[in-house]
Amino acid sequence: MIEVAHLTRRYGRYVAVDDVSFRVEPGTVTGFLGPNGAGKSTCMRMITGLTPPTSGTATVLGRPYVALGNPGRHVGVLLDAAAQHAGRTGREILTLGAIMMGLDRHRVDEMLELVGLTGEESRRRLRNYSLGMRQRLGIAHALLGDPQVLILDEPANGLDPAGIRWMRSLLRGFADEGGTVLLSSHLLHEIEVVADDLVVIGRGRIVANGSKAQLMSAAGTTVRSADDARLATALEVGGFQAAPMNGGGIHTDAEPCVVGQLALQQQVALLELREAGTSGLEEMFLQLTAADAREGVAA
Amino acid sequence: MNATSTVHSDRAHMSERLEAGTASAIPFGRLVALELRKLTDTRAGRVLILVAIGLVVAVGLIGVFSGKPSQDKNLRDFLALGSLPLQLMLPLLGVLAVTAEWSQRTGLVTFTLEPRRSRIAFAKWVAALALGAAGVVIALVVAFGFTGLTDALRSSNPSWHLSWQVVLGTVVGQLLYMSIGVAFGMLIQNTPGAIVAFLILPTLWSILGSFSWSENIAQWADTNRTLSPLYNATMHGDDWAKLVVSLLIWLALPMIAGIWRMTHSEVKSA
Structure with a gap:
């Protein structure tokens, strides 16, 4: 130990x-x-x-x-x-x-x-x-x-x-x-x-x-939709973070279920919706390496 | 990979093992033996030892054939001759024993296996002393050989007398030189720097001492001068005081500062 x-x-x-x-x-x-x-x-x-x-x-x-x-x-x-x-x-x-x-x-x-x-x-x-x-x-x-x-x-x-x-x-x-x-x-x-x-x-x-399991579930959700901008706004209005990802899509700290419901309300068609898992950790990790990233992600 | 299961014991019971006595410290004698091995298992160490022995033999040979057969051909003279290269070369091994931990970065492993670094410091010191003593034994054997050789070749009719004061003085002198080498290594922690300092600084003093204004200082601070009556068994009067003062400057101070530095500094890989 x-x-x-x-x-x-x-x-x-x-x-x-x-x-x-x-x-x-x-x-x-x-x-x-x-x-x-x-x-x-x-x-x-x-x-x-x-x-x-x-x-x-x-x-x-x-x-x-x-x-x-x-x-x-x-x-x-x-x-x-x-x-x-x-x-x-x-x-x-x-x-x-x-x-x-x-x-x-x-x-x-x-x-x-x-x-x-x-x-x-x-x-x-x-x-x-x-x-x-x-x-x-x-x-x-x-x-x-x-x-x-x-x-x-x-x-x-x-x-x-x-x-x-x-x-x-x-x-x-x-x-x-x-x-x-x-x-x-x-x-x-x-x-x-x-x-x-x-x-x-x-x-x-x-x-x-x-x-590892804990951190992966805390890594948030990734979503792709027909209208990412509109969905991102809705997430932010709902009090969640929403950041555009490289290559399209949004990374958010909202649960997949919440994202799905918001998309339904906004009538935005979902293309992909899943827990970020490893890619979320990777994302968090990359933020750390960025020169200006001082604030961490708490698990 | 089932090889793992064959080489590890059951780790579930390992905390008990810590209590069961295997946590006992590494015996000091083992550390000394290890340091002696480390001095002789690298090319640098072996070359230094061979060069030292080679020089002892070389100056002895010069002694055999130079000068008149009646001049300086006694056992005592050959011992004095052979101990000169030992004073110069063997302490470099004392330097190397310490500085290699930094120059070769082995300290990272050495100090994780024995985190009480002062034990390593003293083990290195004792190993250097053992090497110095062995050097004097070799010089004695060589001196006997060359005294006999000179008698056989040039009928020098030498004196075979060797007073205990001369033998003791030669041994103690060599051990002091070894100690100074170790101290310089600990203080400077860098191979070329420590070797240059060990070789150059006393010589600088000797040069300075040749000027009249610094004559007095040199008498007290030049180890080459203060140690020579010890080798010649002619210590008397304030020779002892001068020896002690010069050793305070060149041995005690660097050794204390060096051990402090070794035990307190950070050991890094790069």
Whole structure:
């Protein structure tokens, strides 16, 4: 379990992480979503004790990370797959980790096999690894100590589609066995399949936090009609938000049933009417990346 | 992917595992052994060690064949000769042990596996000391070899006497040089910067000390000067005070500031 309470980190006048609180429960995969520079990595570094928070607390398995003793045996961390000595072989990097955590050396071979690095590849120096191979090695390193919590920063970066699918099933299996997973990404579609819960962060603040199902139903409704402008006006008169979408149609926070009734009253023919779901999340997410979007969407 | 189920234990019972004692800290000896391994498992580390040993042998060889057979050919002279390259080269490994965590960004992993960073700092220090002691042992062996060689080739009829003060002075001196290297690494955190500072700053002092107006300062602040009576076993009078003052400046201050910086700074990947 990971518990983050009111975490804040300032750099001078710039607030990188602003009063962030969330929980990651055992048995779940939580997607930590946000555009580049939103504060995801800073948050993860604060959870793992690398960055001292300006204020607030973070605990893993009920303790501050520093109090875990031999944290590698409880928490698998991958923050940057490229942050390894370029002159060491993959096998040596894992061996150093195994020594430090006090593990049997067989564990190194098991993990290499698990992530699909061959014996030949494991004897190459890291500088000759592709980004995808580095990610696989980083995941092997995170799993080395047989942890019950995983904290992974953008682990899908550089993986090919088959690799992404492999990682998803690995994380799903890990959570199904009771493990806790916090997984960051700047791409919604990369983690929406595997995530149970989502924490969306933008400009250092949490803008949405809840189960994926909850967030998707809160994402509103999309509608296409013969007269979008007239329907939009009617929605606004009714006290709802109505925003035109790229490529036609309206996105609104009204329930599909309400939209249907309004269309009936206005005698506007509907072409399409459905819950926004993923595309609504995507929409919300895109708004965050837009330079002027400061207000978030609460779930 | 059923491979996952074969490599993970049952996570439902894991919080108990935390209580059951596997949360106990990483033993300090293991951290030291790990740091020693990290010093020797990269090309940079191996090259530095080989160059240091090579220089010890090279200056020894020069000692064998230079000068008159009766001049400076005792065991003690060869030990003094061999310890010169060790003073210069081995502390660079102490520097590297620390700065690689930043220059190679391995600190991200090292400090997540042992978040109490002062333990890493001390493990690096102890590993550097062990390496320094090993270096003196090698220098001693080489000195014995070359003293015998000179006697065989040039009939130098050397003195094989080595006072305990000279041996102790050589060991302590080497350990102090190693410590200064580690301290510079911790303070500067950047490989080229720390190496340049370690090599250049004392030399600058030596140059400054050659001017009459700074002669007094150099006597107290130039470690090359204050450490040499330790190596020669000629410490007396205010030599001790001078040694302590110079070590305060070049060892204690950078070490304290360096450990503070290491334990308080933010560890980032980029």
